[in-house]
Amino acid sequence: MDLFLSEEEVAFRDEVRAFLDAELDPGLRRSERLNPCFIAHPSYGLLWQAKLARRGWAVPTWPTEHGGPAWTLTQRYIFDQECERRGEPRFRTQGIKMLAPVLMRYGTPAQKMHYLPRIISGEHVWAQGYSEPGAGSDLAALRTKAVRDGDDYVVNGSKIWASMAHESTHIFSLVRTADTGKKQEGITFLLMALDAPGITIRPIKSICGSHEFNEVFFDNVRVPVGNRVGEENSGWEVTKYLLEFERGGNPAGGMLRAWHGRLLRLASVPGPDGGRAIDDPVFATQFAEIGMDIDANDMIELTAMSKVQAGGNPGAIASSVMKLERSRIRQAISELAAMVVGMDAVRWETSRPLTDLPEAPQIEEERMMASAIYFNSRSQSLLGGSNEIQLEIIARDLLR
Numbered sequence: 001m002d003l004f005l006s007e008e009e010v011a012f013r014d015e016v017r018a019f020l021d022a023e024l025d026p027g028l029r030r031s032e033r034l035n036p037c038f039i040a041h042p043s044y045g046l047l048w049q050a051k052l053a054r055r056g057w058a059v060p061t062w063p064t065e066h067g068g069p070a071w072t073l074t075q076r077y078i079f080d081q082e083c084e085r086r087g088e089p090r091f092r093t094q095g096i097k098m099l100a101p102v103l104m105r106y107g108t109p110a111q112k113m114h115y116l117p118r119i120i121s122g123e124h125v126w127a128q129g130y131s132e133p134g135a136g137s138d139l140a141a142l143r144t145k146a147v148r149d150g151d152d153y154v155v156n157g158s159k160i161w162a163s164m165a166h167e168s169t170h171i172f173s174l175v176r177t178a179d180t181g182k183k184q185e186g187i188t189f190l191l192m193a194l195d196a197p198g199i200t201i202r203p204i205k206s207i208c209g210s211h212e213f214n215e216v217f218f219d220n221v222r223v224p225v226g227n228r229v230g231e232e233n234s235g236w237e238v239t240k241y242l243l244e245f246e247r248g249g250n251p252a253g254g255m256l257r258a259w260h261g262r263l264l265r266l267a268s269v270p271g272p273d274g275g276r277a278i279d280d281p282v283f284a285t286q287f288a289e290i291g292m293d294i295d296a297n298d299m300i301e302l303t304a305m306s307k308v309q310a311g312g313n314p315g316a317i318a319s320s321v322m323k324l325e326r327s328r329i330r331q332a333i334s335e336l337a338a339m340v341v342g343m344d345a346v347r348w349e350t351s352r353p354l355t356d357l358p359e360a361p362q363i364e365e366e367r368m369m370a371s372a373i374y375f376n377s378r379s380q381s382l383l384g385g386s387n388e389i390q391l392e393i394i395a396r397d398l399l400r
Contacts (some may be wrong), residue, residue, distance in 0.1 A: 005074070013078045015196075020086045023051045029087040033365055034354035036208045036372035038090070038383070041353050042167040042278055045091030046122045058120050059096055066104060066116050073305050077251065084254030085261070094163070095119040095126035099172050101313075102189075103244045106230045115191070127194070129173030129216060129237075133158060139174065139239065140183040143216060143288060146175035146190065153190060153228070155198075155221040164212040165201050178233050187286035189235035191227040197224075210352055241313065243385065251305060252326045253298040259333045260294060262366055263287065266340045268361055270348035277340045290332050298324045317397050320390035325381035334370075334377040341370045348372075 005013065012342075026080040031044035033260050039045065054056040061173050062068030071079065101110055118124040144157025155175055165171060177185030193199070198221035204213040230238045244288055267277035267287065277283045304318040338345040344367045351357060354369070381387045 001305065005078075007079065009074055011310075012075055013082065016079055016082045017086075019057075020082060020088070023055075024048075024086055024088055028089055028358065030365075031353075032087045032089045033362065034357070034369060035089070036354075036369060036376045037206075037210050037212050038376070039164060039379075040091040041214075041355075042091075042125065042164070043353075044089045044355075046092070048089045048126075049091055049093075049122045053120055053122070059100070061097070062100060062116075063104070065119050066100070066112070068356055073302070076305065077253075077302065080251050081254040084258040089256065090255065093119075093125060094128050094172075095124060095170075097240050098128065099126050102172075102229060102238055105241060106189075106238050108226075110226070111229065112189075124170050125164070125168040127162045127168040127171040127216075129159040129162055129165075129171045129192075131159060131161045133160050133215075140187070140236065142174055142176055142187065144173070144175050146177050146188060146223070148225070148232075149222075150178070151225050152222040153188075153192070153225065155192070155218040155223055157218050159218075160213075161195065161204070161213055162201075162214045162216045165194065165216050166211065168194055168336060171216065172229075173237055174239060182241045184236040186233050186264070187235040187239070188232050189229045189238040190223050191229060192221065192223050196221050196223070207378065208372045209348070209350060210372075210376070240316075243319070251298075251301045252322070253294060253378035254298065256294045256326065256329050256333075259330060260287075260290060263290075263333050263337050263340070265363060266337055266366060266370070271340075271342060282338070283340075286332075286336060290329060290336075292327050293325070293332075297322065298328065300325070317394055320393045321385055324365050324387055324390050327377075327383075330380050331377045334374040337370045338374040341367045344368070345371045345374070357360060 028044055028048055028177060032040060035041065047399050049058055056069055057079070059066075059068050060071055060079055064070040096119055096259070100116060100184050103115055107115070115124065119126070130139055131142060135143070144155065144159065146153040146155045151174070155173075157171060159171075159176070162171065171194055173190050173192060174230065175188050175190055176186055177188040180186060192199070194216075198219040199217070200217040202215040202217070203211050204215060264278065264287070270276050278287070300318060300322055304315065304322065307315060307318075347368060348371060349357060349368060360368075
């Protein structure tokens with residue numbers, strides 16, 4: 001693998017930097033600086049997505065036939081690294097990175113024509129309806145049922161941990177359409193509008209103080225059969241494909257480097273005793289080890305992206321390894337950041353979104369965010385399937 005940039009790639013990098021200088025205004029950067037969650041607040045994220053869409057860069061991983069920019073693997077890597085380094089609002093939504101690849105592979109022509117342009121424009125924002133109360137990370141244990149009634153399915157049940165459902169227009173969901181055979185059989189993948197009669201959304205406030213997650217209840221919700229993706233009772237195959245893109249379809253190297261850079265800024269400021277954490281040999285060693293872990297993660301991601309660019313999918317093992325590494329590295333960074341700020345780590349702002357607070361110098365705002373980011377990073381071991389589930393996937397694949 002050649003890791004040096006060609007003249008054309010350097011020119012592309014400069015083009016991206018010029019675009020970011022022109023369009024990524026201080027308000028958008030501050031929204032990301034004050035965001036403890038894994039996705040930007042939609043009020044800022046949709047503004048940024050609209051700017052990217054006007055430039056043709058909103059969906060960098062999509063093929064040209066569906067509105068993507070036809071970038072090479074290297075261009076996508078450069079774009080991601082530059083966007084994260086400049087502090088873009090992180091808003092590669094579940095519609096862009098998870099549902100879209102599923103529609104491209106399993107959707108009907110009508111579904112592709114209807115949904116994909118609306119995902120790019122931001123008219124449709126999608127939530128994920130996978131987890132259920134009592135099922136944990138065992139997706140196949142779902143109990144939400146859909147019963148065929150003429151040209152509709154009638155859905156009853158509930159989902160939990162539906163990220164940003166309260167800010168979304170639609171939800172893709174797994175439902176049980178048969179109780180025979182193995183529990184992975186009899187599952188169907190449906191698309192639903194969240195304003196449909198019978199849907200109730202109840203908030204779940206996370207430990208970091210933000211409202212990211214929700215419970216979603218379905219009470220005799222009618223869903224047209226035309227909103228089914230794939231065949232009835234074949235949703236498990238669709239699900240496995242989607243999960244590979246959730247865990248490994250989008251690079252996180254730029255995001256991890258941005259957090260690593262924030263840690264360096266915090267460690268480079270003198271504390272109350274006048275000393276700097278970066279001058280502590282123990283801290284410096286831990287900081288350097290995290291940097292090497294990010295480099296190693298980059299290599300795994302580039303390998304997986306190469307498979308996607310060649311027309312494949314990331315692969316189950318690579319996706320699980322990337323998910324494990326991202327959660328471990330983010331938690332390591334947030335732990336060190338909380339140690340660096342010392343007593344400031346017990347400082348707690350209750351208002352949300354934090355952009356409503358009076359503006360302060362960047363380093364002060366970053367110190368204020370250390371504890372909220374630390375608590376939010378705890379969820380990374382569970383999001384997208386627990387780390388224990390990922391280890392089981394890897395073990396099963398290697399030992400079979």
